[in-house]
Structures are given as C-alpha cells and as structure tokens.
Amino acid sequence: MMDLNTKQLKRNAFRVTKVRGYTASRIRVPGGHMQSKYLVMLHEIAEKYGNGTIHITNRQGFEIPGIKFESMPEVNKLLQPIIEGLDINQSDKGQGYSAAGTRNITACIGNQVCPYGCYDTTNFARKIEKAVFPHNLHFKIALTGCHNDCAKVRMHDFGIIGMTMPQYDKDKCVNCGACVKKCEKKSVNALQTVNYKVERNEGKCIGCGECVLNCPTGAWTRSKEKYYRLTLLGRSGKKNPRLAENYVKWIDEESIIKIIKNTYDYVEKYIDPNAFEGKEHIGYIVDRTGFKEYEKWALKDVKLPEIAEVSTTMYWNGIKY
Amino acid sequence: MGYSLNIDNMNTVIKKWSESYLIYAPKCFEGGGTFSDTDVVRYGQIENVEEIVFNKKSDFSFKEVLLPISETLFYFTEDSVKEADERKKKAIIFLRSCDLHSVRRLDEIYLNNGFEDYYYKRLRENVKFILLGCKSSFENCFCVDMQTNKVDSYHASIDYDGESFLIDNKCSDFENDFENSFNKKQDVIPSYVTENHVKVNIPDNITLDIIKSKMWDEYDSRCISCGRCNFVCPTCTCFTMQDIFYTDNGKAGERRRVWASCMVDGYTDVAGGGSYRKNNGQRMRFKVLHKVYDYKKRNGYHMCVGCGRCDDICPQYISYSNCINKLENAMKEVNEIES
Numbered sequence: 015m016m017d018l019n020t021k022q023l024k025r026n027a028f029r030v031t032k033v034r035g036y037t038a039s040r041i042r043v044p045g046g047h048m049q050s051k052y053l054v055m056l057h058e059i060a061e062k063y064g065n066g067t068i069h070i071t072n073r074q075g076f077e078i079p080g081i082k083f084e085s086m087p088e089v090n091k092l093l094q095p096i097i098e099g100l101d102i103n104q105s106d107k108g109q110g111y112s113a114a115g116t117r118n119i120t121a122c123i124g125n126q127v128c129p130y131g132c133y134d135t136t137n138f139a140r141k142i143e144k145a146v147f148p149h150n151l152h153f154k155i156a157l158t159g160c161h162n163d164c165a166k167v168r169m170h171d172f173g174i175i176g177m178t179m180p181q182y183d184k185d186k187c188v189n190c191g192a193c194v195k196k197c198e199k200k201s202v203n204a205l206q207t208v209n210y211k212v213e214r215n216e217g218k219c220i221g222c223g224e225c226v227l228n229c230p231t232g233a234w235t236r237s238k239e240k241y242y243r244l245t246l247l248g249r250s251g252k253k254n255p256r257l258a259e260n261y262v263k264w265i266d267e268e269s270i271i272k273i274i275k276n277t278y279d280y281v282e283k284y285i286d287p288n289a290f291e292g293k294e295h296i297g298y299i300v301d302r303t304g305f306k307e308y309e310k311w312a313l314k315d316v317k318l319p320e321i322a323e324v325s326t327t328m329y330w331n332g333i334k335y
Numbered sequence: 336m337g338y339s340l341n342i343d344n345m346n347t348v349i350k351k352w353s354e355s356y357l358i359y360a361p362k363c364f365e366g367g368g369t370f371s372d373t374d375v376v377r378y379g380q381i382e383n384v385e386e387i388v389f390n391k392k393s394d395f396s397f398k399e400v401l402l403p404i405s406e407t408l409f410y411f412t413e414d415s416v417k418e419a420d421e422r423k424k425k426a427i428i429f430l431r432s433c434d435l436h437s438v439r440r441l442d443e444i445y446l447n448n449g450f451e452d453y454y455y456k457r458l459r460e461n462v463k464f465i466l467l468g469c470k471s472s473f474e475n476c477f478c479v480d481m482q483t484n485k486v487d488s489y490h491a492s493i494d495y496d497g498e499s500f501l502i503d504n505k506c507s508d509f510e511n512d513f514e515n516s517f518n519k520k521q522d523v524i525p526s527y528v529t530e531n532h533v534k535v536n537i538p539d540n541i542t543l544d545i546i547k548s549k550m551w552d553e554y555d556s557r558c559i560s561c562g563r564c565n566f567v568c569p570t571c572t573c574f575t576m577q578d579i580f581y582t583d584n585g586k587a588g589e590r591r592r593v594w595a596s597c598m599v600d601g602y603t604d605v606a607g608g609g610s611y612r613k614n615n616g617q618r619m620r621f622k623v624l625h626k627v628y629d630y631k632k633r634n635g636y637h638m639c640v641g642c643g644r645c646d647d648i649c650p651q652y653i654s655y656s657n658c659i660n661k662l663e664n665a666m667k668e669v670n671e672i673e674s
Contacts, residue, residue, distance in 0.1 A: 131370075230566050230599075232369075
C-alpha cells in the first residue's frame with residue numbers, strides 16, 4: 015500500500031507522472047552551465063534508479079524519469095553533491111531540493127563565450143538563484159546576454175537583457191561607417207553621421223553593442239558599468255499567453271534582484287487564496303490589483319541608477335480566449 | 336651606456352621625463368576590448384613604468400602618436416585661417432623593434448616622398464624612441480623574415496627581467512637622468528627575437544601578372560572589408576580629408592585629416608560614381624602587393640615589418656602572412672597561363 019503526500023514530493027522537485035508508482039527527479043542548473051562531472055552523477059542516478067534516460071528540460075535543467083517513489087530518499091542522497099556543487103540553497107542537507115515553485119533560472123551562454131553577450135549571464139543567474147531560492151511561489155526568471163534575446167526572456171515573469179552604454183571617442187573615429195550601417199541593418203538605426211562623425215540617438219539606442227563590435231579603430235567602447243533591460247510578466251500557458259513588456263531600461267544588477275525579491279512580498283500579499291495548488295501567474299495577480307499597486311511594492315527601497323528609464327504605464331496584450 | 340635600474344629609480348627617470356615630454360607606451364585599457372569583459376593593449380600616456388605592458392604585443396601600433404587617427408589641421412572662418420596648435424610638449428614613445436622599423440616607412444612616405452608633410456614633420460621632429468626589447472616572438476610575428484627583428488636607431492632601450500629595468504642609452508638628453516638614478520652600470524644589449532613561429536617567403540619573381548591569379552578570389556567572400564588590418568598596421572599611411580562646417584555657425588569650420596583604409600568601401604571612389612576596386616579580393620591584392628612588392632620597387636625594401644597585428648586582429652581569421660606564402664604558387668599559376 016503506497017501512501018504518499020504528493021504536495022510534499024512536488025515541493026521536493028519530484029513529479030507525479032502518468033505511470034503509477036513512478037516519479038521523475040528534476041535537477042536545477044542555474045544559468046544552464048555546470049562542470050561536466052555532474053553529468054556523470056546524473057548518469058549514475060538514471061542508471062541505478064531511473065530507466066536509463068535523461069530529459070533535458072525546457073528550463074535548462076535535467077529530469078530523470080522512471081524512478082520508483084520509494085527510491086526518492088536514495089536519489090536525494092545522490093543529488094547532494096550536485097546540489098552542493100552548484101551552490102543551491104538548501105534547508106535540509108541530504109533531503110534533496112527544498113522547493114520547486116521558483117523555477118530554475120535560465121540563461122543564454124552569455125559573454126563567457128558569445129561575442130554579443132554584454133555580461134556574464136551564468137554568474138548573474140547564480141546570484142539571483144542565491145537571492146530567491148528556495149521558494150514555493152511560481153516565479154520564472156530568465157537572463158539573456160543581449161537584445162538578440164536568444165534565451166527568449168520575454169516569455170518569463172522577469173526577463174533580463176544585457177546592455178552596454180556605448181562610449182564614443184570622436185578622435186578615434188575615421189568615419190568608415192561600419193557602426194552606422196550595422197546599427198541600421200541589425201539593430202534600431204540609432205546612429206547617424208553628422209560632419210563625418212557619429213551621433214547616437216540616446217532615446218533609440220538599446221545598448222546592444224553592435225557599434226562597439228563593428229568599430230575597427232576602437233572609437234566605440236563599452237561602458238565600465240553593466241546595464242540591463244528588465245522586462246516584466248511574460249508567460250505562456252492556457253489563459254492569456256503574452257510577451258513581457260519593457261519595464262526599466264539601463265537598470266543595474268542590484269536593483270533587479272531587489273525588484274524580484276519585492277515581488278515575492280507582493281505575491282504573498284495578493285495571490286488568490288484559492289489558487290490551484292497555490293500557483294498563480296504573477297501577471298494575473300497584477301491584472302487584478304492594477305500595475306500601480308504592483309509597482310509600489312516592486313520599487314520599494316530600490317535605488318535605480320540615475321540614467322534608468324522606467325516605463326510609467328504598462329499594458330500587456332497577448333492572446334485572450 | 337648601459338644601466339640597471341629598479342622600479343623606483345625607473346619611475347624617478349620617468350617622472351623627470353614627464354616634465355618636458357608626453358610619454359606614450361603600450362598600456363592595458365581594462366574593459367576596453369571589443370567584447371564584454373575583455374581588455375585592449377594600445378598606446379596611451381603613462382605616468383609610471385608599471386603601466387607599460389611588456390608581456391604582450393599591443394593590439395594597435397604606436398602609429399597614432401605620430402599620425403593621429405583624426406587630426407585637425409586648421410580652422411577657417413570667412414577670410415581667416417588658423418593653423419591647429421601643435422603638441423605642447425615633446426614626446427617619448429616606447430615601441431618594439433618592428434615598430435621602430437616602421438618609423439622609417441612613415442618617414443619615407445611623409446618626408447621623402449616628393450615633399451615634406453608639415454603636420455607629420457612637426458610631430459616627428461619632437462619624438463624620441465625607446466626600444467622595448469623582445470625576449471621571444473609573439474603569436475603571428477614574422478619580424479625575422481622581414482629583417483626587422485633588430486634595430487639600432489633608438490634613443491634608449493628598455494628590457495625588464497622581472498626585477499630590474501635594463502637600459503641601453505644612446506641619447507645625450509637622457510644621460511643625466513640615468514646617471515642620477517641608476518642602481519648599476521653594466522653593458523646592455525637589448526633583447527631581440529631570433530626566430531618566429533611564422534615564416535614568410537616573398538618570391539623575387541613577382542610581376543604584375545600576379546593580379547590575374549585566382550588566389551585573390553577567396554577573399555571576395557572571406558573578407559568583410561572592415562579595415563582592421565589597415566588600422567592596426569604600423570606602416571599604413573593613407574589618410575582622407577574632411578572639411579567641416581560647424582552646425583551652429585556655417586561660416587566657421589575646420590579641415591581634418593583622418594586615417595583611410597584601402598579595404599573599406601569608398602577608398603577608390605572617384606568623381607562620377609566610379610570605384611576601382613569593388614571586390615574585397617582585389618582590395619586584398621592591392622594591400623598585400625603594396626606591402627611586399629610595389630613599395631620595394633620604389634624604395635628598395637619592403638613596407639611590411641612583420642608585426643603580424645593584421646593577423647591578430649582579423650575577425651574573419653584571414654592571415655596576411657599565409658597570403659604572402661601563396662604568392663609563389665600564384666606566380667607559377669600565372670606564368671603557366673602565359674606560356
């Protein structure tokens with residue numbers, strides 16, 4: 015006779031599967047990057063307790079299916095070096111993951127590899143993970159290195175897009191036109207030539223860094239400070255799938271983390287008490303309270319950089335059934 | 336005269352120099368690289384010896400000190416013209432052997448090529464060169480084959496052995512500065528490279544027929560005509576002119592000259608809308624042959640000094656030295672067609 019608390023095992027990052035008696039273990043990998051030695055450990059779990067297969071999840075983690083419910087404690091033991099190695103916050107050592115609601119924080123490969131990346135996405139993802147996990151609230155956070163948004167962060171509650179503030183040294187510019195052409199063709203056409211030098215339309219510029227990447231003399235360089243665009247409350251799902259809207263342009267790391275943490279307080283206050291399994295997309299809550307109320311909570315004690323541009327009104331569209 | 340100086344004494348000398356000179360050296364600009372979280376080594380003014388990058392090749396050459404990337408020549412308004420002021424101080428440039436050899440090329444073009452260039456001359460006359468010794472070859476260097484690995488025409492040389500700075504001084508203006516601050520007198524021979532990993536073979540039998548070779552075609556698609564190879568080259572000397580009328584007062588303006596690149600669009604544009612070298616392969620051909628063929632015909636030695644910066648910087652991984660090494664076969668190819 016099997017007597018299981020499904021609510022509890024879900025919070026322990028196991029799943030109730032369609033196959034009776036069998037679960038699947040979900041492994042979080044903040045920033046989607048890890049030492050390859052952990053793959054060997056995952057292999058061991060899949061071979062010993064699973065069905066020998068591993069699923070690479072949509073959120074850059076792993077899911078090991080075909081595990082018997084009674085093997086969960088053993089699996090949790092084998093997960094311990096992975097949890098510790100990836101520096102995941104944990105309330106009880108050896109007991110597996112302490113929550114599952116706040117999902118793995120995903121990131122594109124970022125500036126460790128990609129020429130377009132404006133920051134180290136993996137490290138920032140890990141920093142956010144440390145600040146918000148474990149938590150049972152259903153939060154989805156994603157990071158991408160630049161405005162190409164390969165990580166599709168606009169499908170998440172919090173989307174973080176890397177930006178650089180282009181620095182222009184007129185005396186190094188030879189008017190080759192590379193930046194102007196690339197900005198027009200690949201980005202937002204924020205540059206124009208005036209008297210054989212380049213003028214940047216600050217309002218238009220999205221800080222993608224194409225000018226820096228294409229400048230052959232180093233007249234364009236990156237700002238010392240790293241900046242981001244924070245997009246809010248995108249989601250997929252049944253009711254009203256929609257893309258995130260731009261919230262703050264030229265925001266800094268610290269403010270992003272603070273806004274996310276503030277949002278947990280807001281959701282705890284306003285989440286539908288009858289929400290199914292305590293799970294409600296933040297966007298629906300904001301629809302209910304109005305954005306201004308959300309913003310009051312979100313910006314509490316946040317000190318935005320002087321150059322930050324905050325959207326004063328936020329409207330989401332998307333598909334409504 | 337040779338000296339050995341510790342860091343403090345070397346900095347005393349540099350401090351003394353900075354009273355009458357602007358001191359330029361390869362230094363590291365943190366975060367100044369093209370990609371996020373990367374640095375760039377390029378020329379800038381220094382205040383102490385620790386700023387000088389000894390263990391890397393600079394991404395850009397010293398050239399911009401003698402030949403500013405963008406230089407205002409004069410200002411004009413209505414009936415009057417005012418020449419732009421010259422640099423207030425003399426200059427000292429720290430540079431490697433290949434780069435010091437390139438100064439001869441710059442002089443050839445700007446001083447001995449028909450007439451003296453006034454603006455170049457006034458900067459050039461006030462410059463002293465300090466040779467940075469090279470203990471070993473960097474990636475892509477081919478100075479030995481270009482015979483630029485050794486040089487005598489320095490005012491002083493500097494080598495750093497991890498503890499002391501070894502100086503060979505040839506300049507009477509510097510003599511007192513070193514005599515007042517040395518730790519030890521000793522014979523110093525600046526270190527130089529005797530072997531590069533990269534070797535180049537420039538055939539003697541190049542003729543203009545090489546233009547017809549198929550070897551240039553691959554660069555049509557590989558090259559993106561960004562001009563980085565020209566801009567990092569210590570021997571590229573082309574410039575273009577810009578007359579500017581200030582936007583808030585169209586009666587006043589300035590004339591500037593700025594670096595030009597034979598790889599970048601617009602270089603061969605002529606009145607009437609013509610453009611001589613549209614294909615990037617043909618631009619590559621022009622550049623390569625200028626460096627290792629045309630220039631020598633006129634001046635008796637190659638323009639290229641083998642610093643390899645063009646190979647270092649090319650975002651498309653096009654190797655200029657490898658292109659040189661294709662010239663021999665290209666001559667065979669075109670000679671076969673001819674016969």
